[in-house]
Amino acid sequence: MTHAANLGFPRIGAKRELKKTMESYWKNEISRSELEQVGLELRRRHWHQQREAGIGIIPSNDFSFYDQVLDMTATLGAIPERFGPADGDIDLDIYFAMARGTPEAPAMEMTKWFDTNYHYIVPEFTKGQHFRLASNKALDEFNEAKKIGLTTRPVLPGPVTWLSLGKAKEPDLDPLDLLEDVLSVYAELLGKLKDAGAEWVQIDEPVLVLDLSDKQKEAFRTAMRALSVSGPKIMLATYFGKLGDNLSLATSLPVDGLHVDLVRAPEQLDDVIARIADRHLSLGLVDGRNVWRSDLDTCLEQAERAVKAIGADRVEIAPSCSLLHVPVDLDQEKTLDDELKSWLAFARQKLGEVAGLAKALNEGGEAVAAEFVASANANRARKASPRIHNPAIAERLSRVSPSALNRQSPYAERRARQAQIFKLPAFPTTTIGSFPQTKEVRQARAANRRGDMDDQSYGAFLKAQTKGCIAYQEEAGLDVLVHGEFERNDMVEYFGEQLEGFTFTRQGWVQSYGSRCVKPPIIFGDVTRPSPMTVGWSQYAQSLTSKPVKGMLTGPVTILNWSFVRNDLPRSETCRQIALAIRDEVQDLEAAGIAMIQIDEAALREGLPLRQDDRPAYLDWAVGAFRLAASGVRDETQIHTHMCYSEFNDIMPAIAAMDADVISIETSRSDMELLDAFAEFEYPNEIGPGVWDIHSPRVPDAAGMEDLLKKASRVIPADRIWVNPDCGLKTRGWPEVKSSIAHLVTAAQAMRRAASAAW
Numbered sequence: 001m002t003h004a005a006n007l008g009f010p011r012i013g014a015k016r017e018l019k020k021t022m023e024s025y026w027k028n029e030i031s032r033s034e035l036e037q038v039g040l041e042l043r044r045r046h047w048h049q050q051r052e053a054g055i056g057i058i059p060s061n062d063f064s065f066y067d068q069v070l071d072m073t074a075t076l077g078a079i080p081e082r083f084g085p086a087d088g089d090i091d092l093d094i095y096f097a098m099a100r101g102t103p104e105a106p107a108m109e110m111t112k113w114f115d116t117n118y119h120y121i122v123p124e125f126t127k128g129q130h131f132r133l134a135s136n137k138a139l140d141e142f143n144e145a146k147k148i149g150l151t152t153r154p155v156l157p158g159p160v161t162w163l164s165l166g167k168a169k170e171p172d173l174d175p176l177d178l179l180e181d182v183l184s185v186y187a188e189l190l191g192k193l194k195d196a197g198a199e200w201v202q203i204d205e206p207v208l209v210l211d212l213s214d215k216q217k218e219a220f221r222t223a224m225r226a227l228s229v230s231g232p233k234i235m236l237a238t239y240f241g242k243l244g245d246n247l248s249l250a251t252s253l254p255v256d257g258l259h260v261d262l263v264r265a266p267e268q269l270d271d272v273i274a275r276i277a278d279r280h281l282s283l284g285l286v287d288g289r290n291v292w293r294s295d296l297d298t299c300l301e302q303a304e305r306a307v308k309a310i311g312a313d314r315v316e317i318a319p320s321c322s323l324l325h326v327p328v329d330l331d332q333e334k335t336l337d338d339e340l341k342s343w344l345a346f347a348r349q350k351l352g353e354v355a356g357l358a359k360a361l362n363e364g365g366e367a368v369a370a371e372f373v374a375s376a377n378a379n380r381a382r383k384a385s386p387r388i389h390n391p392a393i394a395e396r397l398s399r400v401s402p403s404a405l406n407r408q409s410p411y412a413e414r415r416a417r418q419a420q421i422f423k424l425p426a427f428p429t430t431t432i433g434s435f436p437q438t439k440e441v442r443q444a445r446a447a448n449r450r451g452d453m454d455d456q457s458y459g460a461f462l463k464a465q466t467k468g469c470i471a472y473q474e475e476a477g478l479d480v481l482v483h484g485e486f487e488r489n490d491m492v493e494y495f496g497e498q499l500e501g502f503t504f505t506r507q508g509w510v511q512s513y514g515s516r517c518v519k520p521p522i523i524f525g526d527v528t529r530p531s532p533m534t535v536g537w538s539q540y541a542q543s544l545t546s547k548p549v550k551g552m553l554t555g556p557v558t559i560l561n562w563s564f565v566r567n568d569l570p571r572s573e574t575c576r577q578i579a580l581a582i583r584d585e586v587q588d589l590e591a592a593g594i595a596m597i598q599i600d601e602a603a604l605r606e607g608l609p610l611r612q613d614d615r616p617a618y619l620d621w622a623v624g625a626f627r628l629a630a631s632g633v634r635d636e637t638q639i640h641t642h643m644c645y646s647e648f649n650d651i652m653p654a655i656a657a658m659d660a661d662v663i664s665i666e667t668s669r670s671d672m673e674l675l676d677a678f679a680e681f682e683y684p685n686e687i688g689p690g691v692w693d694i695h696s697p698r699v700p701d702a703a704g705m706e707d708l709l710k711k712a713s714r715v716i717p718a719d720r721i722w723v724n725p726d727c728g729l730k731t732r733g734w735p736e737v738k739s740s741i742a743h744l745v746t747a748a749q750a751m752r753r754a755a756s757a758a759w
């Protein structure tokens with residue numbers, strides 16, 4: 001019999017219960033046991049829902065109070081020294097301190113999980129680091145599920161992925177050198193799981209879809225040999241891409257099963273079948289990264305090929321990856337129109353598809369005929385729907401000339417003209433765009449949406465917020481101001497709501513990091529901009545001050561990468577459509593007198609293909625889309641961009657090719673290390689390296705920021721450096737913001753004094 005399996009369920013809760021409870025705990029409003037109780041209820045609810053959906057192989061330990069990689073770090077006792085003694089207990093408070101930092105100890109670094117909008121906490125390694133089984137979370141959750149009659153398949157991030165994603169804190173340490181010690185803890189944990197009754201474990205090794213070094217390949221052989229000795233059977237899970245040249249490695253490892261992603265890489269099925277030998281094969285057929293209903297007939301045809309080749313008993317049907325990356329339940333959406341809704345599937349609906357496919361294999365097509373027909377009809381209707389095509393857009397795009405991707409003059413000329421106009425001091429200070437999205441702001445928006453606050457009152461409220469923010473920035477002594485983004489629920493969703501071809505959900509939350517969630521808009525059709533989206537707010541803010549106020553836009557690549565994108569058109573085409581809409585907005589801002597315009601491309605790197613070979617083509621169209629959006633303005637208009645991630649080395653030429661006049665980047669958590677890439681590449685334009693880690697509630701002092709700026713000015717010419725935080729301030733509270741900005745301005749002034757003394 002073929003089993004229906006799941007690799008991971010979204011843990012935040014259909015109504016973001018976990019988020020709300022965690023945030024209450026952090027504010028000391030509830031006790032730890034109340035927090036733990038909500039965790040338990042969510043796990044139970046999700047197990048029940050999976051069972052009800054017809055899933056036979058249900059995961060445990062996919063729940064997390066912050067992040068599954070941090071859970072593994074805690075399990076292995078890999079606590080950085082600043083959070084307590086290496087052999088001390090790891091309780092929830094130390095765990096949260098590692099994730100969020102404390103006044104004394106900066107948080108551990110956080111970065112993007114492969115090519116998703118999910119962030120994990122980066123493990124830290126030192127020489128001679130001692131590992132020990134420091135948490136029984138995986139075991140406890142397995143036992144918890146057993147109490148409700150479920151023998152789950154516990155999930156663990158695998159040792160090679162965990163080490164590969166971590167960071168050595170000493171220059172000549174290779175994390176993989178720690179493998180042996182780490183493996184002994186994994187083996188101990190697997191032994192305990194087996195003793196508790198676990199028949200299988202899911203070991204997640206998504207690095208198997210990356211370009212691997214010989215040392216990583218060898219680490220896989222060592223690791224799987226060690227783990228296969230005495231624990232439960234291993235389902236080795238790979239996802240987010242093709243195994244490619246790692247296929248023979250993956251199929252030579254002593255594991256009992258292999259999960260492959262057949263949504264991203266359907267072409268690998270026959271090769272995998274040919275090499276699977278006597279292992280179980282888990283077919284990732286239902287898209288765990290997007291919200292479209294599956295083409296069940298095609299999925300069934302793929303599954304039948306596997307069953308025919310290796311027998312039903314060794315085949316599992318599954319989503320392509322954990323369902324962490326999609327919203328929980330489409331049935332909660334009461335305002336989406338029926339036609340659009342019929343095209344979609346969220347986590348619970350996807351599990352229904354997985355179970356339906358397994359049933360079709362086990363009982364024959366008649367057993368699920370109605371479901372399959374409904375699905376095929378919906379997909380057919382989607383293809384034929386007049387709502388998805390707008391011929392005028394294709395026609396306009398075909399008329400875009402190559403010159404539309406170039407500014408009028410080279411950067412050096414623009415720089416001179418802009419310097420004359422803006423007359424900024426050395427080390428100009430600015431922020432990235434958003435100011436605190438306080439409870440008051442969110443509640444006003446929620447009241448307006450419910451109809452409890454009329455549009456006029458809501459507009460007046462937002463104007464007052466903006467006015468207060470401009471006054472505050474002037475008082476704080478910032479040089480380049482922003483309007484504060486109070487009118488925006490999210491930097492992508494806000495634009496999605498105003499563009500044609502997009503739809504949005506009410507409850508389609510997806511975890512981004514910790515308690516923070518996003519509601520990615522859904523791009524279902526050709527994109528157009530019916531009217532200006534931001535001009536009124538920028539114009540209003542600029543009318544309040546004589547200092548420049550940056551117009552604030554989200555770039556086309558980021559809108560694309562942070563949305564659920566239609567799967568019936570190449571992503572590059574959809575991106576060009578969005579770029580044209582943003583270009584129109586940029587030109588309208590300029591015409592309205594906005595002299596600096598920031599186009600955020602926070603997610604440009606996130607969309608970078610995981611394999612080197614696929615990268616040039618992506619970078620080519622992504623940079624082209626940015627340039628199309630940004631280049632329709634005069635030389636005097638200063639274009640900024642912003643990116644909040646900390647790996648630039650491999651895409652420096654592309655970043656330079658974007659040709660933004662100023663780029664602000666996240667650097668503070670990595671101690672300015674990544675500026676080396678800008679220095680080595682001799683990045684020609686201006687740079688604002690973040691000097692304040694805004695992901696942590698910690699207030700950085702002026703001396704620390706000054707140190708970071710000094711480090712920056714050792715590698716970047718001082719007259720090209722801007723002073724700003726790592727990212728927007730929407731998640732912070734006003735008191736921390738005010739203290740931190742006062743320190744930031746002080747640090748910039750100190751740098752100016754030192755520079756004028758030296759000149």
Ligand SMILES: CN1c2c(nc(N)[nH]c2=O)NC[C@@H]1CNc1ccc(C(=O)N[C@@H](CCC(=O)N[C@@H](CCC(=O)N[C@@H](CCC(=O)O)C(=O)O)C(=O)O)C(=O)O)cc1
Pocket residue numbers: 019117437439442443445446488489490491492493512513515516517518519562602644727730731
């Ligand atoms: C910069 N980042 C972003 C990413 N992706 C995006 N799509 N957007 C981003 O900004 N990826 C990388 C990083 C990740 N960082 C963050 C940072 C902050 C958040 C965040 O704050 N998320 C909020 C939700 C934001 C939002 O949509 N708010 C809405 C709805 C607010 C709400 O919950 N309203 C309540 C009522 C109000 C109340 O009582 O308080 C309700 O409707 O029930 C809004 O402002 O209108 C979060 O809450 O997690 C995300 C990613």
Ligand SMILES: N[C@@H](CCS)C(=O)O
Pocket residue numbers: 432433434491552600602642644727728729730
């Ligand atoms: N302008 C946005 C960028 C976040 S990446 C903000 O400030 O929140």
Ligand SMILES: [Zn+2]
Pocket residue numbers: 432602642643644726727728
């Ligand atoms: Zn950012």
